[in-house]
Amino acid sequence: MNLHPRLLLALLLVGTALLFLGAPHDGAFYWSDAPRHALNGVFVKDLVLAMPWRDPSGYAYAYYAQYPALTILFYPPLFYVISAPFYALFGVSHETALLVVCLHYMAFAWGCWRLFRFWLPDTQAALAAALLVCAPEIAFWGRQVMLEVPALAFMIWSAVCFMHYRRAGRTLHLTLAIFLLVAAMYTKITAAFLGPVYLLCLLHDRGLSALRDRKLWFIAIAAVLALVPLVVLTLKFGQANVQSVSGIADAEVSRRSLAGWLWYLKQLPGQLGVPVLAVAIGGLVAARWLARKDLQRGDAFFWLSWFVVGYLFFSAIDLKEARHSVFILPPVVALAAFLLTRLPRASLATAALAALSLAVVVQTVFFRPVLKVEGYAQVVDWVAQHAPRDSAVLFSGYRDGSFVFNMREREDRRDLTVVRADKILLRVAVRRELGVEEKPLSEADISEQLNKLGVKYLVVQPGFWNDLPAMQRFERVIASAQFRQVARFDTPANYPAHEKELVIYENLGPVATGPREQSIDLPIINHTIKSQR
Structure with a gap:
């Protein structure tokens, strides 16, 4: 069944929005960070309206004294800046904060579809995107006022632009890829691991000659300069985040142990669902065959480096939480999708992807509801x-x-x-x-x-x-x-x-x-x- 691309995109976006029917609302927050992320955006709105330009820090401290849940400089600020005009337009509410997250989620879904279209037909790409969008871990955190899915939205579109650059070689696409990656870091700083992935892919594609490309150096220097304020904010106000990397007293498992380096592997069944992971393992077994059949030169390296670099990055951080590693789930889903699309007939491949997507939706909706506390x-x-x-x-x-x-x-x-x-x-x-x-x-x-x-x-x-x-x-x-x-x-x-x-x-x-x-x-x-x- 081949549907028109616009209809496929519309169905994917509507389905993503429908996920939010299960999102907690009316102030029924679950995770302690969620209301703080919501409040930070309100603060930005209030700050702009108050215009305390002579003493902005004094205003922030007074604001905290009245509403002592403000964490505006503890986290990167982009999500809060984006939230502020929505609060100004629709009013301060839990529902407004969820709307901002939902729009990011829809952008993420669109980006997933666009990324998978580099290798799959439109319908199969949409189903592969649905696998990722509805993954239990992503849907759990993505329907709360959290930063994972907003950052993923920027990351996935950065990857789309990077693949365009690898295909066409236009500097504009690479510039956009790095710009969007910087935006992802200004949403959640751990998106940074994708930068080394791009560098490895460029070296794999072009060899050491990539290091002699002045345009690449110009883009890299611009990105570093753009990140200077974020680094300063993190060092001054985000010492707890720095400590979570270097070592924390209540670490669930030490990064100095084998268990610490296997911890995120053990989370994959719960994050993606056993059926998706089983198919992905099958894809891993057939990886060399898939690379010859489906992927252009360097594409397999792109997906492999995304997962490996990301996995090593998050495993090296002492603070372990399953939500942190949602950034490395796209390669696993891609592996599962590529295997199913190699079934003998296109119709059979599409049906298999549809069945797997349905299984993921059922698991997410009925067995991984978003938690909430009302009252x-x-x-x-x-x-x-x-x-x-x-x-x-x-x-x-x-x-x-x-x-x-x-x-x-x-x-x-x-x-x-x-x-x-x-x-x-x-x-x-x-x-x-x-x-x-x-x-x-x-x-x-x-x-x-x-x-x-x-x-x-x-x-x-x-x-x-x-x-x-x-x-x-x-x-x-x-x-x-x-x-x-x-x-x-x-x-x-x-x-x-x-x-x-x-x-x-x-x-x-x-x-x-x-x-x-x-x-x-x-x-x-x-x-x-x-x-x-």
């Missing part, structure tokens, strides 16, 4: 209705990012400030597993702090980190006569989440009004914010 928007609504003007709301719980983003979503309560209990009681470097220092505050000190900060209402996850003495003292304080329980909200989740409910307390003590000074430690950048609001 935070409802808690924020209650607080917004009851909190006095210009007061502070304390949050104590695991999902502080969800609470903060939902609070910022309430445009009618921009007067409220969120105070995090962990910022008052503890000093945490990124996450608890990397170290926590308890501040020597007595119960009387804690009570006085809450009054001085203007905290009228407290939103508390029962039992949060109460193995720490500082948090035990906090629990005794809110159990005293100064505080009373006023509401409880369930936080239903589709997995065993850290929390089951959130409890709201009212502070009956002498809560301060008017300007209040707060000191917030930011150990991630070794800085302390002193904010007055």
Whole structure:
């Protein structure tokens, strides 16, 4: 069955958009980074509208003091810059953030189809693209406000332009390929491994004569200069990311062990599904035959180097998470697709690809749903209705990012400030597993702090980190006569989440009004914010 290319593309894009019917919304974030990515884009929008050009850093620190989930310089900024006009146009909401991700996802799907068309007929290329787009790991993270799929979108179009360059030799295509790769790095810095892949392919295609090409040197120097700001930001504000490469205390498996170098191989069945991986292994066995039948000179080297360089790159990083290696899944899917398209008849090959794509869709939709934790928007609504003007709301719980983003979503309560209990009681470097220092505050000190900060209402996850003495003292304080329980909200989740409910307390003590000074430690950048609001 040969469909018109435009119809195929439309079907692929519509199918990609339909994946988002299963995306969490209405503030029901799962992964702790997701609401922070969403909030960072809101910050960019607010920054542009406020135009604090005389003191932008002061504005950022004050913004963090009000909404303490901001991580704008901890990650590359491109996704947030792209998100900002969408927030300005459609308003601040979880749904707007998902729309931006969805558009990147659709661009990724289109790019996959365009890349596979270098080797496959239109219909088979669309089915191969569907295999990748609907892969369980990609669809899981791609339907949250995360950076993996936005970066993949830039990467896949960079690869399309690079293949055009290898085919036609036009410098414009190579320039576009490098520009898009730089954009991918400004979205998620680990996309950098594709640069060495391009260099290896150029050396494979042209030998050492490629190093004498002045145009290549000009493009390379321009790319390096374009990345200087990103390197500076990473070294100054992203030390936790640098540490995740060099070594972390809670590494799941050491990169100095064989298990560390096999870790990402073990993730492939869950990332792609067993059927796809089984076909890909068959393609690996028949790789030399496939290279002779289907691929032009250097094409097999392109796919092989993409996987090998990427695999070594991610394996060398001490922090291991399956989502990190979604960048090396395209070569595995390509291998599976190339094998199936070598079946005796084109119709049989297309049917086999369609069946495999359907199996992946079923696994993703029914067996790998996106996780979510609900209830935070409802808690924020209650607080917004009851909190006095210009007061502070304390949050104590695991999902502080969800609470903060939902609070910022309430445009009618921009007067409220969120105070995090962990910022008052503890000093945490990124996450608890990397170290926590308890501040020597007595119960009387804690009570006085809450009054001085203007905290009228407290939103508390029962039992949060109460193995720490500082948090035990906090629990005794809110159990005293100064505080009373006023509401409880369930936080239903589709997995065993850290929390089951959130409890709201009212502070009956002498809560301060008017300007209040707060000191917030930011150990991630070794800085302390002193904010007055």
